[in-house]
Amino acid sequence: MEWEWRTFLLLVHLVSTLLMAAPFYMLVIVNERARFGAPLGYFTDRYMENIIRNNSVRCFVFQGTMAASGLGLIYVNAWLSWSDLVTEPALIIKWVALLIMVSLLAYVHFYLQPRVEALVNQLKPDSPVPEGLAPRIAVLRMRRKRLAGVCLFLVLTALIMGLRATFLLNYYVAGIFVAVAALYAWRVYRKPVLLGWM
Numbered sequence: 068m069e070w071e072w073r074t075f076l077l078l079v080h081l082v083s084t085l086l087m088a089a090p091f092y093m094l095v096i097v098n099e100r101a102r103f104g105a106p107l108g109y110f111t112d113r114y115m116e117n118i119i120r121n122n123s124v125r126c127f128v129f130q131g132t133m134a135a136s137g138l139g140l141i142y143v144n145a146w147l148s149w150s151d152l153v154t155e156p157a158l159i160i161k162w163v164a165l166l167i168m169v170s171l172l173a174y175v176h177f178y179l180q181p182r183v184e185a186l187v188n189q190l191k192p193d194s195p196v197p198e199g200l201a202p203r204i205a206v207l208r209m210r211r212k213r214l215a216g217v218c219l220f221l222v223l224t225a226l227i228m229g230l231r232a233t234f235l236l237n238y239y240v241a242g243i244f245v246a247v248a249a250l251y252a253w254r255v256y257r258k259p260v261l262l263g264w265m
């Protein structure tokens with residue numbers, strides 16, 4: 068029975084990992100917006116902000132599923148115990164990464180996004196863009212984009228630590244993977260990755 072529960076919880080955990088790719092796609096969207104090049108305008112920017120705004124709640128749900136299935140895996144795995152949550156580095160990194168991601172998302176959802184919304188709401192389909200609006204939106208968007216880059220790095224780090232938790236991956240190798248994850252998150256933050264990895 069333990070085996071079936073482990074399989075089920077690992078499946079839920081892995082599917083949630085997949086669905087937590089949101090920071091990657093949000094960075095793709097904002098980089099594509101920059102590539103599109105059109106000036107700030109109601110239709111393009113309202114559409115983009117709707118996509119980004121509506122993603123937060125989905126993300127909270129997946130983060131909750133991640134925590135629940137992760138804790139469930141500790142409960143059902145005979146070789147793991149609750150004390151590993153504070154003694155096993157891979158598990159510590161995982162839950163701390165998740166906690167930071169929840170905090171960053173809460174900051175974006177409850178503080179940053181409402182400010183972006185207040186400014187974007189000043190855009191109207193049939194009137195010119197108010198003077199000085201574009202730079203004010205750009206400052207907030209830049210901060211949000213940076214946080215998405217950090218979140219992408221944390222998702223990848225928690226995923227790599229999953230390999231340690233499951234396959235006892237060597238910590239030095241895990242460290243190399245984490246360094247590559249940092250480089251990749253930086254790349255996705257800076258430029259639209261037209262070829263996936265580049």
Ligand code: HEM
Pocket residue numbers: 073077080081083084087133134136137138140141144147158161162164165222223225226227228229230232233234
């Ligand atoms: C409270 C937070 C978390 C806890 C307690 C936790 C716990 C665990 C445990 C115990 C395992 C090993 C499962 C097994 O071998 O049966 C595992 C695997 C895994 N975790 Fe987490 N996890 C957490 C967060 C995350 C996050 C945020 C991610 C990525 C977004 C993640 C991605 C993975 C992956 C991909 C695996 C499986 C690796 C593989 O199949 O080789 N985990 N996790």
